[in-house]
Amino acid sequence: MTERVPDPFSPALAPAGPIVGDLELSHESGLEVKARSQWAYARIRFFRHKLAVVSLILLIIAALVAVFAEQIAPYGFDEFDFEHIVAPPTLEGWHLFGTDQLGRDYLSRVIFGLRTSLWVALLVATVATVLGTVVGAVAGYYGGIIDNLLMRLVDLILVVPFLLVLLVLSQYLGHGKPLRVGIIVALLIWVGLARIVRGVFLSLREKEFVEAARAAGAGDVRIMFRHMLPSTVGPIVVTMTLLIAAAILIEAALSFLGFGVQPPTPALGKLIGEGASEGFSSWWLVTFPGVVIVLLALSVNFIGDGLRDALDPQQRIRA
Template identity: 45%
Template sequence: MYRFLPAQLRKQPLALVGILLLATFAILALFAPLLAPDNPATIDLTHRLSPPTAAHWFGTDELGRDILSRVIFGARLSLSISVSVVACSLSLGIVFGGIAGYYGGAIDTAINTFAMNAFMAMPGILLAIAFVAFLGPGMLNLILALSIGGWVGYARLVRAQVLAVREREFVESARALGASNLRIFVRHILPNIIQPLIVQSAIGMAGAVLAEATLSFLGLGVPPPTASWGSMLDEARSHLFDAPHLVLFPALAVMLCVLCFNFLGDALRDYLDPRTRLSVGL
């Protein structure tokens, strides 16, 4: 896999670490039923709080469930929610930020003042907690809650990029040839602002993983017995000293998943920005 990477990325060891970690988590998520040694919901009270052994590599929890299996299925849940949240947030950000930046004037003022600034004034995690507490826990509600709080960052980025691109010569040429506003935005503006959006999406994945784990830790995530890294940490709080492996492995999973997206975001920023690429000799 190393040979097929661009030469610029080969010079960044953290990028390689991020790619390897992401590939590992993706494989675990896609093939969880095949890779998990046990059913993550199977209860075996005769082996509760068992430390790591040959039979249970990560040990078992207070109900005797295999922690390795729950960590693997937790990767599927966490990545599914994170991808969905970033996709929804990015889509909303492109729509509202694109409209505000392209048309400007009163439309820009209305969207920027009454929508973006209003949502920016409220902490995203508190807004998500209130939304899930009102509608109840569940995967769909969790995705909607995190998307509502996360679209503003993408919208502000899109608006700033569109404001810089909309007066360029190729946009004026397309407008003079009679192209519609939608065609101009999709065919001429969006391809020229996609690079910072890719970087923001990679970093946003890290934030979505952490936010999902936080809400699950607070009991506002996907209901049990579905395996979630955050809910596993919540269940392990009372066994922090007598069974530390209950905390160790899901916490490592969250940390490594967040790190891999941060590494990839930094590498993509350096790779896609020509100025940074020249300054570091990529």
């Protein structure tokens, strides 16, 4: 009596859950396994996060509007219409967001303010990410006295009042220009990322692949940024999105208080500050820039949530 061998391709033997990778038959080499890369799995998981995808679309639209502000805005941001002073939203003259105290089209000012706020937020996130990554990597890799000194600097920045540091830096660096505002804010918010990168580097510096790189003669800089840094890309990317959201809100708050971008350059926070002086009767002067700020901050935060889930290695099996 011969034993019957089950067909390996029978549907009855198919796995109950998804399998990692794809199988493909090749006439030249037989059965091959075509594995997806880590970034391929991350992309799949990210696009399953519906809020993150919608937020990404909104952020792309906002970025395009900011880049092509001159072509999209119906008026210049400092162009006056003395026939419509503090006018509510109307189709007359295509003042869809109304006008401000000087008769300037508010839709145009919100569009140009969006460009300013996004530019400052991107600058802040970039500078803070680079600074936090370098400081955290050096502290975590070397440890000892270098780690202690750098972490005491981080603690000092954390305990000093934010507005006090901002005022001091403003006196020396000047204020009012988007570039200067971005640099000042970046110098104050990089410390959180430095702590995260330091923690990852502390856990990696005794790993076998690091010891192998040292044995192969690699220098400290190469080991840190060629071998260890790729393992921190996930936390860095997620934190950078949170820095962008924080920078949008901080810039808006600073401009509202008068420490940020100064006239005539429009910024969303500055628009809210100017509109608040008119009271509740001119509701559109506060509502429209406020809604834009909220949507920007929420969109970036949802994108950060999607990236965090997508780059979590424990989620890989679900892809």
